[in-house]
Amino acid sequence: xxxxxVDAMNRLSDEELMxxxxxxxxxxxxxxxxxxxxxxxxFFLRMLAYDREKAEDLVQELFVRVWTNRNTFKAxxxxxxxxxxxxxxxxxxxYRQETVHLAYSEECLKRGEETVEPFDKLESEERYxxxxxxxxxxxxxQRDAFLLHYDEELTIAEVARITAAPExxxxxxxxxxxxxxxxxxxxxx
Amino acid sequence: xxxxxxxxxELENADIxxxxxxxxxxxxxxxxxxxxxxxxxxxRCLVSPYWLVAASVIGFVIGIAVPKGMPDVHDxxxxxxxxxxxxxxxxxxxxxxxxxxxxxxxxxxxTH
Numbered sequence: 510x511x512x513x514x515v516d517a518m519n520r521l522s523d524e525e526l527m528x529x530x531x532x533x534x535x536x537x538x539x540x541x542x543x544x545x546x547x548x549x550x551x552f553f554l555r556m557l558a559y560d561r562e563k564a565e566d567l568v569q570e571l572f573v574r575v576w577t578n579r580n581t582f583k584a585x586x587x588x589x590x591x592x593x594x595x596x597x598x599x600x601x602x603x604y605r606q607e608t609v610h611l612a613y614s615e616e617c618l619k620r621g622e623e624t625v626e627p628f629d630k631l632e633s634e635e636r637y638x639x640x641x642x643x644x645x646x647x648x649x650x651q652r653d654a655f656l657l658h659y660d661e662e663l664t665i666a667e668v669a670r671i672t673a674a675p676e677x678x679x680x681x682x683x684x685x686x687x688x689x690x691x692x693x694x695x696x697x698x
Numbered sequence: 699x700x701x702x703x704x705x706x707x708e709l710e711n712a713d714i715x716x717x718x719x720x721x722x723x724x725x726x727x728x729x730x731x732x733x734x735x736x737x738x739x740x741x742r743c744l745v746s747p748y749w750l751v752a753a754s755v756i757g758f759v760i761g762i763a764v765p766k767g768m769p770d771v772h773d774x775x776x777x778x779x780x781x782x783x784x785x786x787x788x789x790x791x792x793x794x795x796x797x798x799x800x801x802x803x804x805x806x807x808x809t810h
Contacts, residue, residue, distance in 0.1 A: 535737050542734055551726035561729075568731050576736040637721045640714070659715055660722050680699040687711045694714065 515540070523588035530579045541588075542572055548661075549596055555656055556600045558645055567599050593661060594671045597653065604649065643693035647686050654679050655686035 518526065518540040529537035546568055553564035574595050582591060644652060650672075657668045658679070665683075669676040708715065 533737070535735075538737060539735075542731075546731035546734070547726045547729050550729035550731050551722060554725055554729065555722075564729070565732055569734050572734045573736040633720070636717060637724070640717055640721055659718055677699055680701075680704050684699060684704055684707050687707050687714065690714055691711055 513537075524584070524586075527579065527582045527588055528584070530576070531582065538572075538576060541575070545592065546572070549592070552593075552596060552656065552661055553600070555641075555644065555660060556653070557603055559641070563603065567596075567603075571596055571599060587667070589661075589663065590667045590670060593657060593663060593667075597657070597671050600653070639694060640690070643690040646693060647689055650674075651682045651686040651689070654682035655690075658683050 513521075513529070513536070515536065518529075518536055521529070521537075521540070523541065523544070526537045526541045530541065549571055550564050550568045553567045554561065557563050557567075571592070575592065578595075582588070644655070647655065653672060654668055654674075657663050657671060658665065663671070665676050665679050668674075669679045672679065674682075
């Protein structure tokens with residue numbers, strides 16, 4: 510396999526980069542990392558109650574796993590599904606260790622009570638806070654399905670595969686999540 | 699739950715989904731990941747200072763300490779044996795060192 514320039518690497522798909530990574534190409538790994546580090550970091554933030562340090566640790570852990578498992582990635586498979594399956598498992602480990610504190614959502618709740626303006630006039634940062642609070646208040650399974658589907662834009666089938674749930678269940682979870690978030694947001698109107 | 703129902707719900711909540719995407723883009727762009735180079739671990743391990751120290755100690759023991767650490771009495775015994783002296787007389791000449799105590803070990807010296 511011939512060596513590629515950084516520009517050429519940037520033009521490759523995730524799956525093609527994984528082929529290079531399987532051949533120990535460090536530059537391919539760096540390209541994939543720069544493509545996904547911020548994105549997965551944001552995902553960990555939203556999944557783990559905005560614990561920034563934990564999110565930074567997990568991004569590192571996730572990409573160490575990408576490197577160590579590079580030879581188990583099968584051709585024809587979607588890299589994103591594979592990556593988010595590992596990311597989701599890391600989140601589940603955190604849930605099991607009960608290290609996820611929802612202190613942030615408490616703070617957000619207080620701020621919401623102080624707010625007197627109608628929802629559509631709130632500054633965008635204030636609206637983000639309300640949305641964060643509503644997402645954090647969701648039951649864990651709904652939150653996982655909601656964030657994987659709408660935030661990370663994975664298909665219902667991919668979310669079903671990652672969370673090991675039937676597709677119908679995933680649809681019900683995201684439907685219920687949308688309902689709950691709407692109700693939470695309406696409380697501010 | 700069918701696709702049509704879900705689609706309808708998404709349209710009803712389009713403003714929330716739009717807000718979610720805005721928030722995601724902002725949070726993702728403000729996240730600063732640490733450097734991650736898992737492929738350097740192996741190389742780092744091979745040139746680790748611990749390996750260098752360990753190699754130096756082993757080199758010192760094999761190359762310097764063992765040959766130069768031979769007691770003088772053994773060198774004397776070797777010379778005396780070459781001069782035709784018997785083991786007993788060598789022991790006598792070796793400042794009170796006896797063959798039985800192992801201080802004068804001719805077998806060792808012959809193979810040295």
